Amino acid sequence: MSKSRMTPKSIRTRQKILDVALLLFVEKGYDKATMRQIAVQANMAPGSIYHHFPTKEHIVQTFYDMIHEEHAQACVGILRNEIKLEHRLREVVRKKIELAEPFKKISYVLFRVASNPQNPLSPFSAQSSPTRDRSLVLFRQLVAGSSAKLPADVDILLADYLWLYQMGIILYWIHDTSENSRKTFRLIDRTVKLVQTLVEISSIPLIAPFRKKFTKLMLEFVPDWGRPA
Amino acid sequence: MSKSRMTPKSIRTRQKILDVALLLFVEKGYDKATMRQIAVQANMAPGSIYHHFPTKEHIVQTFYDMIHEEHAQACVGILRNEIKLEHRLREVVRKKIELAEPFKKISYVLFRVASNPQNPLSPFSAQSSPTRDRSLVLFRQLVAGSSAKLPADVDILLADYLWLYQMGIILYWIHDTSENSRKTFRLIDRTVKLVQTLVEISSIPLIAPFRKKFTKLMLEFVPDWGRPA
């Protein structure tokens, strides 16, 4: 599995498969694009593809991993320039949607996988998912490097819940049929303000008791994803 | 499609298929249970099943329709006895999970379908989904018949968002591995109190301006599901 063990030829073949698969997926949709068609366009036998990808879903998964890499790269710049939590969150989530936009028609496959807790690829599954773990790291940086002064109980929860927030945005985006996903970007702009407001309110000493009750609730039900408690 | 047109024999055959399919689904999981196995256990040819169900997914969908019918029945009693919004919501959602519990292992198929906006069976799809529509009616009754005095802007939104809230609970439940879904029931108990608190706060005249901004936001982004505005 490790990339270091791949031969140059293997890498080229793998990339060839990804290239033609992406074209076919966006052109015909995930279900209509067959492994045979991919094989024909990549000048290989259908069985050969399985030497490089265990299943058809893994091919799609690879696109998401690639998007994540691109996103992580882009976020380095964003997180260097923006200080305020609201702005960091806004730009990070907007960038995610921007990068995913070309893959919109096949994105539902991501949630199709996610919905099955048994599937190890699911970002919600108990088993450690590399994609999810790296994504969570990003949100930890987003929170940790911001100018927001957070109470300790909020601090340990916020990154995880902002990750869930981004999942919700993606789910909305998948079903958003407005031109250029205009409504999704509006939703992001509106809701990050809400997050900022809530975070600011959470720091008011007067409401600390209420906040503590709330964070205790959130801590009890945050997915633990098999981490040590 | 209408039940009135079904012959007694057709009804029996249909029921037979559902019986053996459920057994196989919970025993082996949705994907591992094949149409051929279902056919063998129902003493029919594989092709014959398709006279009664258009696809394999429709068989699962039927279970959810049955659960919904049971749930709707049970809710008549609940909504007659409980007055307070918090209690109505708590009992209705708890009942939903109770009734769905035997189907837990195959429930992810519901979200697998839901995740594809193109799929007409998806409760999020633009096309009118009978299952979703009847479910929404239930939540409208839940809100309308409660003792809560709601501002008009909250009133028109609450039912739709409580329906989404129930969807969120179901998603949590699907991934909840605690014994007897203990954590899910705890989550319900905790969050319905939160809903009640928010609804009460929303009626305080002093915060009306903030509330109006919030409901305007929610109104803009509530799924319109192809309803007339």
Place this chain on the structure above:
DNA sequence: GTCTATAATTCGATAGAC
């Protein structure tokens, strides 16, 4: 040994005879 090709298998779904 690492890819690739060929052929077989499995499974959902369909067509058409009875």
Place this chain on the structure above:
DNA sequence: GTCTATCGAATTATAGAC
């Protein structure tokens, strides 16, 4: 309504090519 026969698609088994 049911059956037989088959299709088209994903996946797998196995053998061969480099």
